[in-house]
Amino acid sequence: MAEISATPDAALLAREREIASRHMGHFPWGSVAWCFANLACWLALWPLVILGIMPLWLGFIVATLNISLCYLPSHEAQHDIIGRPGSKLRWLNELVGHLSTIPLVLPYDLAKLTHMEHHKHANHPEHDPDYSVHAPNALAAIWQSFVSRQPRADGGIKSYGDVMQKMDTPRARKALTIAILYQLFFYSFLIGMAWSGLALEAALLWWLPQHIGLTYIQFYLSWAPHHPGNGQGRYKDTRAWRSRFGNLLTMGMQYHVIHHLYPRIPLMRTPRAYWEMRDVLEARGVQIDGL
């Protein structure tokens, strides 16, 4: 450790880049399969539950899992990990990006534009679209996620619209229009189902799981890896941390620091990249909490 601390910055950066380069450019089969399997599973719940083949309580549990898990394949697409612009697999990248977050009612364009802003301005009180998730502790973060979704609340996913309006580019305007259409479809669907005698099914297969999923995603993707969220800059805005719930339940976010340093490393390779890079990160002063 003492040896690496004394290593010049340029050498540290070179080592960091060499490790990262070994993990970039790999096709994320797992995330692509995850997108289609997860969406197919969630869609299948509707006929299974409505036809009485699956009990509603079980459908609710599976739907909650599906929606909690649906964001990350889109996240890989947002960073062009599945197919770079102009590549043969670009269509697959965009398809995964668009399809995977449908259950979350989060359109790809909006997610991508706001996520890029998050990377540019992580932890900045005014410019980070995810800043409002910051909270002093885990319980407060969960509560904050619900509060930020109230009709006249500021922040949270509701602030994404404000970010688009501020950007005011043709792409941002298009993203905002699509987001409004998503919302209209979602609520029209819920209301239509409810008045067709399927209110409980709509509530327990989409509405409630979407709220739980959003909270789970905001907690593990936005709050936990950036907590306490008072640092900005390359090695200061994200931490490595050990969760008592392990890597699967935290959706790989213990290693989120790797993602912020090298966003094109596929999610499933971030643990390996972290362990190879750990001493460099420590030398750089990255916050490492028990990992």
Next chain:
Amino acid sequence: MLVKLIELIFKFGPLVFGLGFLVPLFHALIVRLDIALPFGISAWLIALALGGGLGLMAQVRGSWIWQR
């Protein structure tokens, strides 16, 4: 015209959600849980009071919960 309609729907979003979704949801809950209502009150009336009331409260206060 369409934009104005969409704006109106979003402006009254909580009330629309309360009446459009919560009312039939509460009715379905009362029926599914077989809750006995006193004085022969209709399940729809209770559902309207709960769903409509919550929607109205959220519309006025800007929040479905006590905190904004």
